[in-house]
Amino acid sequence: MKAILAIAWRSAWARRGTLALVALSVALSTFLLLGVERLRSDVRQNFSQSVSGTDLIVGARTSPIQLLLYAVFRVGGATNNVRMDSLQDIAKHRAVAWMVPLSLGDSHRGFPVLATTTGYFEHFRYGDKQPLRAAAGRFFSGDLDGLYEVVLGAEVARRLDYRLGDQLTLSHGSGEIAGTEHADKPFTVVGILQPTGTPVDRTLHISLQAMEAIHLDWVAGVPLPGQRISAEQARAADLEPKQVTAALLGLKNRAAVFSVQREVADYEAEPLMAVLPGVALDELWDMVGAAERALLAMSALVAVVSLAGLVAVVLAGLNERRRELAVLRAVGAAPRHVLWMLAAEGLMVTLLGMALGVAAVVLAIAGAAPLLQAHFGIGLTLAPPDATQWALLGGVLAAGFLASLVPGWRAYRLSLADGLSPRA
C-alpha cells in the first residue's frame, strides 16, 4: 500500500498543473464554507455578548428588533423619543433597581455618540456580566464642571488616535451634511474605556446635560439663525433633558420582568414598550437565520460543484492513463491497487485544497478583522475551529473521499477489463 501511495504521489505530481486548479476550487469552497460559518458564529457571539445584566430595554413603540438595534447596536434610529418624566415614573416601580436613559443621534467622524448618565458606567454589563472599565483616565463626572467631558470607546481612541486631554467636536446626526458641526462646544477626552468587543468600543460617551447643551441653539436639526449660545452661557441654561431615545432597566428580581414589561406596555401617559434583550436577539436570529442558511447552502453547493470538478478532471484524464494502469498491472499491481491509487489522488487533492482553504480563512480573518471591527463593530477572532467548523471540514473531506472513489472505481473496472492490453 505504501508503494502505491508513493507512485500515486509521483503520478499526481506529474499532472500537478491540472490538479492544482482542482485543488484551488476545493480551496475556494472550503474557504467559503468555513468563512461563512465563522462569520455567522462570530457575529452571533458578538451580538449576544453586547448586552448582559440589563433586564429590559424601554423605548417608544416600534418593533422589538428595531429597539434592540438602535439602543444596543447603534444601528438605525428611533422613530419616536421617550419622555423623561415617563421614564422617571417607571424607575419608581418597586421592582426596578436602576434605570439608565440613553440619548442617541449625534456622531463624531462616523462613530456614534451616546449621551447617558453616570449610572451607565455603573450598571451596564457586557459579555459574562463584565462591567465597563477605564483603560486610561476616568468616566465623565456628570456635573456642570465636567459638562464637556467625553469618554471614548477603545476602538474610537485607537482609530482616531486620541489621548487623554485631546479636544474634539461632535457632528449633528450622522455628520454627513456639511456645516452641522457643534464646533462651538468642544469636548475634552477624560477617559478611554478598555476594549469590550461590543458596540461600546465604537461609541463616544457624554452626559445627557452635554447633549442638551450642544443643542440649545438648535431646532429641528439646524442651528437657529442669528442665535448663538456659547459653551459658557450654556452652563447657566436648564440642561435637564425632556426626552431621550431609550432606557435600560435593571430589576431587583428577574422574576418580575414580565409584569414590569406589561406595565410599561400599559403605561397610559405615553405609548411605550419594553423588550427583553435575549428575546429580541432571538427574534433577530430568526429573521437573519434564513439568510444565513441560504448562504451556507450556497457554500455547500460550491463545495459540491468543486468536488464534481475533481471527479470530472480525474475521470477525463483516466482514458489517457490506461497505459499507465496496464504498466502497473504488468509489474504486479492488482486492480484494487489501481482503485486506491486513484482514490488516494483525489484525497490528496481534496486535502491540499482544504489546507489552502483553511489558510485562506486564517489570512482573511487576520486581514479583514480590523476592517470589520472598525466599520461594523464585529470582532472576528482567530481561534481553532469549533465543533460545527470541524463538522464542515470533516464533511468536505468525506465528500472528497467519496468523490475520489468514482474515478477509482472506474479505473478498477478499466484495469480489470484491459488487463495488460488497453484498447485505448
Next chain:
Amino acid sequence: MIDIEGLRFRWRGARADCLVIDRLQLAAGRSVFLHGPSGSGKSTLLGLLAGVLLPTQGRVALLGQDWATLSGARRDAFRADHVGYVFQQFNLLPYLSLRDNVLLPCRFSARRRQRAQAAAGSPAAAAEALLAQVGLGAALWARPAAQLSVGQQQRVAAARALIGQPELVIADEPTSALDAALRDSFMALLLQQCRAAGSTLVFVSHDERLAGQFDEQLALAALNRAPHEATA
C-alpha cells in the same frame, strides 16, 4: 514450467472461440519464439500465460500452478512474483526515474525484492547493475523515463522484467518500435540476460527473421485450432 491443456478462450460477448490449444508445454530456462500474423490471438495467449485472462475451458499452469485456482488477488501476487513483462512500447511510467521504473516489481513482490537483494546487496543496487548491463550509464539512472529515446526505454523495460529473476519473461513484440540496428542489439541483450537469470523467455513477434536466435519456435497459426475470424 508452462503447461497448457485443452485450452479454449472466448472473449465475453464473442460468438466463437478465439483461441483453442490442445496442448503446449514449455520447459524452464528455454527461449521461445512465438510468431503469428496479427489477429492470430498472440496477445490473448500472453494474457492467459500471465494470468490476466482466464481460459473459458481447460487449464493454463505456470510453475505447476493453475491460474484458475487462484483468487484474483493471489493471481496478481503470483504474477508479480514470477512474471516479467515487456510491452511493445510505452513500458515505463514517465514520471518515475529509470531506477524507480526498474524497481517497480520489487515494490509489489517481496520475493523479487529478496532475490534482487540477494543478487546485488540491495534492490536499488540490483536495478543499477541491470541498467548498467543493458547499457544505460549511471548518469541516466535518476533521470525521468520520459526523457529517454524509444530504444533506451525498451532496454529499461527489459531490465525491469528481469529484476528479481522471475521464472518467466514475456516480451510482446518489444522490437517493433525499434529500427534494425537497435532491434538486433536489444535482442542480443534480452536473450543474454534471460539466460544469465535462468528465466524462460516467451517472445512474441510477427517478424520471423528473429526466430533463429531462439531455442524453440512456435507458429501460433499452426497451434491455434480456433476458426480464423477472431480478435487480436
